[in-house]
Amino acid sequence: MPFNALASAQARAFAHGQVKFVYSTSTTCILTYGNGDLIKINGVWRRIPQGGVTITNAGLVAQTLYYCYAYWNGSAVTLEFSTTGRATSTAAGNEGVMVKNGDDSRSLVGMVWVGTGNLFYDRSDLRWVRSWFNDNGVVVSATSAATVSTSSTATAIELDAGSRVYALLWTGEFYAALVHGSGYNNTANAYDYLGVGFAIYPNGLSLVGSWQYKQTPSSTPMGQLSNSWGAVIPNDGSYYFNSMALVSAGTVTFTYKQTTVTSVRR
Incomplete structure (x- = not known):
């Protein structure tokens, strides 16, 4: 009434x-x-x-x-x-x-x-x-311990669908994405690259931001890599995020991956 x-x-x-x-x-x-x-x-x-x-x-x-x-x-x-x-x-x-x-x-x-x-x-x-009302943003997070590898040197690949996160986001909403991985390369002096993948669901992921990388000083030592990126959402829609990777040489194997996204309504 x-x-x-x-x-x-x-x-x-x-x-x-x-x-x-x-x-x-x-x-x-x-x-x-x-x-x-x-x-x-x-x-x-x-x-x-x-x-x-x-x-x-x-x-x-x-x-x-x-x-x-x-x-x-x-x-x-x-x-x-x-x-x-x-x-x-x-x-x-x-x-x-x-x-x-x-x-x-x-x-x-x-x-x-x-x-x-x-x-x-x-x-x-x-x-x-x-x-639409009384919603300040979301937090989504996923981890995976599945062992995954890539030897791609030219094309960034999504590492593991098990560490994807999905969020329905409003136009103008700001997101901050963080990806992390633990892995090793079987080739000494190779570089491993980790980036943030972003896409409108269910389209294929694309790299946003720049790569973070580490060099393998000797064969197969375990290393940690993290990367982050933030931006404003252009349109209402369903989006997803995950780790993307490539190498300069050899094969990198990741044993742990984590993706976390936090959004804020403005």
Whole structure:
């Protein structure tokens, strides 16, 4: 229902929404309390119920980005998924609210990337449910102890899919990626190179930033390599990160890999 002037004034302090859109189960997401229960829809402040508002994965297609919008159905706040993008409203009374492009009756609350099995995913290495409100960023991290090798001298290769991390990121969100590996080269005086790989999922990785390298002083000593890179995300979407490597000679074998990405909304 609409609210009195005091409630509306309090709500305005929270940039059009006190709510938060979150993962609940592999088939359900929920719009719940963030720092309150109010959201502005079509120029009117509305309250979500104590149990939140749920939406399922019914009808969604895997490997697709969907935005989640809240609307007023005449008696309650309701959610819908749509592939239609977002836009900033300029309508009187609704100025500045992020809405469904071309439809001021739908206020943006979040986005999801639908994964394998048409399911929602939210894990320590994979964040595919994001909220528009009360979401400062994500941290994703993965490690792998699988033994992997490369003798590539010209083309950077992804070392190990087991150390990939995945994140659904908003336009303008800043990310900082860190990759680390423990390995050895079977050729003395060879150089081993480690870099940060970045891509829009599921495209192939590309190196971002520059290489970090070490030289093998003698055959097969274990060495540590780390590299990092940070940048601003150009478009809403699902991205992934991992280690990439090549050598100047010989074969480098990595026995441990770690990838960590931290993002910050600006």
